[in-house]
Amino acid sequence: MPALAAAPAGAASCRPPGGTAAGPRPAGLPLVELAQVEVRFAGVTALQGLTLTLRRGERLLLVGANGSGKSTLLRVLHGLQPFDGRSRRHPLQPEGRAPVVAMLFQRPFLLSLSVRQNVLLGLWLRRVPRAQREGRCREALERVGLAAMAGRPARTLSGGQQQRLALARAWALAPDLLLLDEPTASLDPGAKREIEALIEQIGADVTLVMSTHNLGQAKRLADRVGYLEQGRLVAVLPTEQFFNGELPREAAQFLRGELPWS
Numbered sequence: 001m002p003a004l005a006a007a008p009a010g011a012a013s014c015r016p017p018g019g020t021a022a023g024p025r026p027a028g029l030p031l032v033e034l035a036q037v038e039v040r041f042a043g044v045t046a047l048q049g050l051t052l053t054l055r056r057g058e059r060l061l062l063v064g065a066n067g068s069g070k071s072t073l074l075r076v077l078h079g080l081q082p083f084d085g086r087s088r089r090h091p092l093q094p095e096g097r098a099p100v101v102a103m104l105f106q107r108p109f110l111l112s113l114s115v116r117q118n119v120l121l122g123l124w125l126r127r128v129p130r131a132q133r134e135g136r137c138r139e140a141l142e143r144v145g146l147a148a149m150a151g152r153p154a155r156t157l158s159g160g161q162q163q164r165l166a167l168a169r170a171w172a173l174a175p176d177l178l179l180l181d182e183p184t185a186s187l188d189p190g191a192k193r194e195i196e197a198l199i200e201q202i203g204a205d206v207t208l209v210m211s212t213h214n215l216g217q218a219k220r221l222a223d224r225v226g227y228l229e230q231g232r233l234v235a236v237l238p239t240e241q242f243f244n245g246e247l248p249r250e251a252a253q254f255l256r257g258e259l260p261w262s
């Protein structure tokens with residue numbers, strides 16, 4: 001599975017990274033609505049009765065045990081995963097275009113090409129006009145601190161650098177919705193902090209949904225936290241309320257578990 005999966009053809013935005021051409025984005029309007037979503041694999045119900053409204057500009061972090069359905073939900077939001085139920089992506093106003101969606105997987109899949117070529121290929125796949133590709137690539141690599149390594153074979157980078165490259169490749173697409181599947185799972189604490197700082201910067205421009213097993217990370221990065229259990233979205237609450245308020249029993253038990261906080 002590529003680290004950055006392609007969205008439907010023609011969805012490429014002409015907006016440069018940073019989103020300046022699109023102007024300020026009105027906060028809080030619905031971006032994606034899911035209703036009664038069900039995903040079944042042979043003998044396994046990965047998602048059931050899942051209803052969620054994602055609002056523009058928000059950062060939603062998904063937590064839950066292994067196999068609770070976090071990755072499946074991210075794939076549904078991206079459009080990679082067939083499902084039963086309803087999904088609606090709202091056109092962006094005032095432009096009236098479909099939102100651009102990018103996804104980053106837990107283990108970045110990088111081709112045997114240079115750092116720069118990996119980003120350029122992502123732009124080409126999304127049909128970003130040739131004249132914009134070099135500029136966007138340069139800007140994205142600068143943003144993640146990899147500009148000096150642009151010519152290096154991507155697969156010789158460290159794990160943290162590879163994840164930064166995958167983030168640059170996603171961000172170069174100027175996504176309106178960025179989906180991150182445990183992007184810091186295999187990183188040491190220093191690299192984890194670096195990626196978190198980047199997510200914080202980049203997340204200021206986009207709507208972000210991210211899965212994590214790290215509760216501290218959810219607390220640091222989220223506007224809202226969603227808790228999944230056996231394919232059900234048991235709670236989705238503002239961060240403060242999730243960590244300090246009344247929770248459904250299952251979610252409260254999960255918080256009392258032994259998940260890492262750093």
Ligand SMILES: Nc1ncnc2c1ncn2[C@@H]1O[C@H](COP(=O)(O)OP(=O)(O)OP(=O)(O)O)[C@@H](O)[C@H]1O
Pocket residue numbers: 041042044045046064065066067068069070071072073
């Ligand atoms: N392609 C597939 N074929 C069969 N079963 C699948 C497939 N993808 C996911 N599943 C199952 O669906 C359920 C939800 O999986 P999912 O990967 O969404 O969970 P998760 O919360 O992301 O787990 P983790 O925290 O371990 O990454 C699991 O029982 C998993 O085994």
